[in-house]
Amino acid sequence: VTLSSFSRGYAPLMQVRSFDAMMVPVVSLLLLFLLSTPIHGLSDSEAIIRFKKSLVVGQPNALASWDDKTPPCTWAGVLCNRGSVWGLQMENLELSGSIDIDALAGLTSLRTLSFMNNKFGGPLPEFKKLSALKSLYLSNNQFEGEIPMNAFEGMGWLKKIYLAQNKFTGEIPISMATLPKLLELRVDGNQFTGKIPEFEHKLHMLNLSNNAFIGHIPEILSMMDPKVFQGNKGLCGKPLETACDTPINELPPQLEAPPKPSSSRTPLVIMAVVTVLMVVIIIGVIILVNRKNKNKQPPLGLETKPSSLQKKTGIREADQSRRDRQQSSHGNGSRRGKKMDTSGGGVENTKLSFLREDRKRFELQDLLKASAEILGSGCFGASYKAVLSSGVSMVVKRFKQMNNEGREEFQEHMNRLGRLRHNNLLPIVAYYYRKEEKLLVCDFAERGSLAVNLHGNQSLGTPSLDWPTRLKVVKGVARGLLYLHQDLPGLMAPHGHLKSSNVLLTKNFEPLLTDYGLIPMIDQMKAQEHMVAYKSPEYLQHRRVTKKTDVWGLGILILEILTGKFPANNLQNGNKNEEDLVSWVNLGFQGVWAPSLFDKEMGKTSHCEGQIVSLLKIGLSCCEPDVEKRLEIGAAVEKIEELKEQQGDSEDFYSTYVSETDGRSSKGASTESINV
Numbered sequence: 001v002t003l004s005s006f007s008r009g010y011a012p013l014m015q016v017r018s019f020d021a022m023m024v025p026v027v028s029l030l031l032l033f034l035l036s037t038p039i040h041g042l043s044d045s046e047a048i049i050r051f052k053k054s055l056v057v058g059q060p061n062a063l064a065s066w067d068d069k070t071p072p073c074t075w076a077g078v079l080c081n082r083g084s085v086w087g088l089q090m091e092n093l094e095l096s097g098s099i100d101i102d103a104l105a106g107l108t109s110l111r112t113l114s115f116m117n118n119k120f121g122g123p124l125p126e127f128k129k130l131s132a133l134k135s136l137y138l139s140n141n142q143f144e145g146e147i148p149m150n151a152f153e154g155m156g157w158l159k160k161i162y163l164a165q166n167k168f169t170g171e172i173p174i175s176m177a178t179l180p181k182l183l184e185l186r187v188d189g190n191q192f193t194g195k196i197p198e199f200e201h202k203l204h205m206l207n208l209s210n211n212a213f214i215g216h217i218p219e220i221l222s223m224m225d226p227k228v229f230q231g232n233k234g235l236c237g238k239p240l241e242t243a244c245d246t247p248i249n250e251l252p253p254q255l256e257a258p259p260k261p262s263s264s265r266t267p268l269v270i271m272a273v274v275t276v277l278m279v280v281i282i283i284g285v286i287i288l289v290n291r292k293n294k295n296k297q298p299p300l301g302l303e304t305k306p307s308s309l310q311k312k313t314g315i316r317e318a319d320q321s322r323r324d325r326q327q328s329s330h331g332n333g334s335r336r337g338k339k340m341d342t343s344g345g346g347v348e349n350t351k352l353s354f355l356r357e358d359r360k361r362f363e364l365q366d367l368l369k370a371s372a373e374i375l376g377s378g379c380f381g382a383s384y385k386a387v388l389s390s391g392v393s394m395v396v397k398r399f400k401q402m403n404n405e406g407r408e409e410f411q412e413h414m415n416r417l418g419r420l421r422h423n424n425l426l427p428i429v430a431y432y433y434r435k436e437e438k439l440l441v442c443d444f445a446e447r448g449s450l451a452v453n454l455h456g457n458q459s460l461g462t463p464s465l466d467w468p469t470r471l472k473v474v475k476g477v478a479r480g481l482l483y484l485h486q487d488l489p490g491l492m493a494p495h496g497h498l499k500s501s502n503v504l505l506t507k508n509f510e511p512l513l514t515d516y517g518l519i520p521m522i523d524q525m526k527a528q529e530h531m532v533a534y535k536s537p538e539y540l541q542h543r544r545v546t547k548k549t550d551v552w553g554l555g556i557l558i559l560e561i562l563t564g565k566f567p568a569n570n571l572q573n574g575n576k577n578e579e580d581l582v583s584w585v586n587l588g589f590q591g592v593w594a595p596s597l598f599d600k601e602m603g604k605t606s607h608c609e610g611q612i613v614s615l616l617k618i619g620l621s622c623c624e625p626d627v628e629k630r631l632e633i634g635a636a637v638e639k640i641e642e643l644k645e646q647q648g649d650s651e652d653f654y655s656t657y658v659s660e661t662d663g664r665s666s667k668g669a670s671t672e673s674i675n676v
């Protein structure tokens with residue numbers, strides 16, 4: 001039995017017989033363990049259809065649209081972003097049965113789940129297997145019983161938990177109180193007992209009412225509305241009027257959660273020890289089997305079964321038999337992994353070419369074997385996230401529309417891009433070149449693209465980017481762009497493809513430009529069809545792309561960031577969509593703050609209006625259709641750098657604001673402008 005057949009979860013039982021009898025229970029356990037782990041590699045529709053099987057649907061035809069002949073994004077309650085399922089919103093459907101978490105784990109982009117107002121019962125399902133969830137809505141069901149202390153362990157993204165009006169008992173699990181990003185929690189209307197745990201940080205929203213909590217309200221919650229705690233007779237301390245008799249941590253025993261008799265814990269301890277032992281044995285067996293198989297592993301490229309990325313993409317290395325022939329024709333002197341490029345006469349590398357010295361090396365085969373997830377498909381091919389065995393996530397971008405540059409030109413250009421170093425550029429870590437297959441390998445950016453952060457999260461209830469973050473993004477993009485212009489002076493549009501899906505965000509919302517400097521490598525016809533630079537007014541009118549074309553791209557991006565309007569959504573007629581965004585802004589913008597122009601999701605904007613208006617003006621100057629009148633990149637960046645998150649004090653704010661508007665015009669002095 002090979003580990004790989006096990007890991008695919010379908011090890012033929014007949015082969016197990018060859019194992020020593022002693023190992024059978026261990027293997028069975030291992031099998032059970034593997035079979036109970038999520039099945040990856042399912043498509044979104046397969047995962048949802050599998051999930052549906054565990055449901056009992058009370059409302060007739062509620063899920064009739066869930067038919068695998070149509071794309072899942074058209075199904076009722078399925079929330080999508082760019083073709084990937086981000087959420088399931090299944091409310092008021094009289095659902096019961098069970099929630100098949102392993103099936104849901106097949107939805108790799110899943111971030112939000114709502115089963116509110118249904119009839120689910122039983123204990124809380126193991127949602128922690130869905131560690132990327134951001135919100136979980138289960139209010140108004142009949143879930144019951146104690147929630148295990150570790151129920152939320154590892155759910156580092158979880159912001160919202162709604163468990164109100166169920167029948168949960170026992171204490172609030174500590175793993176919930178220690179969630180690093182928790183912002184909203186509703187557990188009102190249950191039968192929770194024990195003390196309120198110490199939350200790691202303040203919550204935006206909390207409701208603990210109508211439970212059976214006891215003891216001192218933690219200091220961090222003492223400023224909350226008393227209503228949050230009403231209906232809990234045993235609670236005392238601020239903000240309630242009932243004072244606690246004893247200081248915190250010295251409550252009389254009757255107010256403490258009743259300690260469990262130690263004798264009842266003994267079997268639990270024994271079970272825990274046995275489980276740990278079994279896990280250790282299983283891990284030992286896995287390591288042993290793995291080592292055996294490693295020794296037997298075929299040389300690079302010989303793996304016959306397609307790996308995960310391979311399966312998803314069909315990407316293959318150069319044909320092995322050809323390689324063997326070429327290696328033997330080179331005799332002993334030929335290096336493994338190199339072969340003759342029969343098309344060009346040079347040497348074609350079958351290995352990844354690394355552009356960074358500071359990176360740990362891996363092979364193409366490591367990527368091909370890695371479990372992969374499609375991030376999306378752009379105009380040049382799809383991008384995949386591949387998780388290496390070391391746990392590091394990489395993105396493999398497949399370029400199908402490259403021109404037929406020879407290997408040397410390609411390599412030279414990649415080396416040039418690989419030498420770029422800037423905080424706001426996503427580095428290209430490695431590339432793979434074959435005549436028929438070109439891949440770029442980059443780091444995975446945790447927060448995904450600016451496009452998703454601007455447009456993708458609202459339907460999921462996730463707050464969008466606030467003004468300071470938007471300004472930070474614009475500044476970072478501008479700096480990255482200026483750097484490209486300084487370091488790639490030979491390119492007509494050093495970025496050439498600036499758009500919000502090509503701006504990625506780090507954990508700290510630092511923007512990283514990607515897909516830069518590719519114009520010389522892209523097939524001209526395809527470039528005209530798809531690349532942002534070729535949609536600029538100068539290209540549409542005069543078939544010209546210049547350095548200022550990137551400035552125009554920056555302008556469109558600024559307008560998108562401020563208005564929250566996705567340029568493609570403004571598409572009415574052909575590829576004039578970006579221009580339409582400019583006309584829309586020009587139509588509505590009278591030189592002063594006009595709330596209807598700006599993205600409502602931007603949050604608090606008081607005292608920042610002057611700066612926001614200034615940025616909008618810079619954006620419009622970058623979108624000037626006349627290339628001559630359009631800002632130079634240097635001037636645009638300089639103006640952007642001058643912007644601040646907000647004015648220093650109100651006087652300063654007022655004067656900046658008036659100077660930003662036209663102080664002489666009636667528009668500038670309108671009540672709208674003064675009353676903001």
Ligand SMILES: Nc1ncnc2c1ncn2[C@@H]1O[C@H](COP(=O)(O)OP(=O)(O)OP(=O)(O)O)[C@@H](O)[C@H]1O
Nearest residue numbers: 375376377378379380382383395443444445449501
């Ligand atoms: N390194 C990365 N880390 C995280 N997400 C990424 C990364 N690279 C690409 N993505 C995301 O994957 C999706 C697909 O990207 P891709 O670059 O293939 O297409 P695109 O940006 O939508 O279009 P285009 O091909 O025109 O650039 C996009 O949402 C993109 O933001």
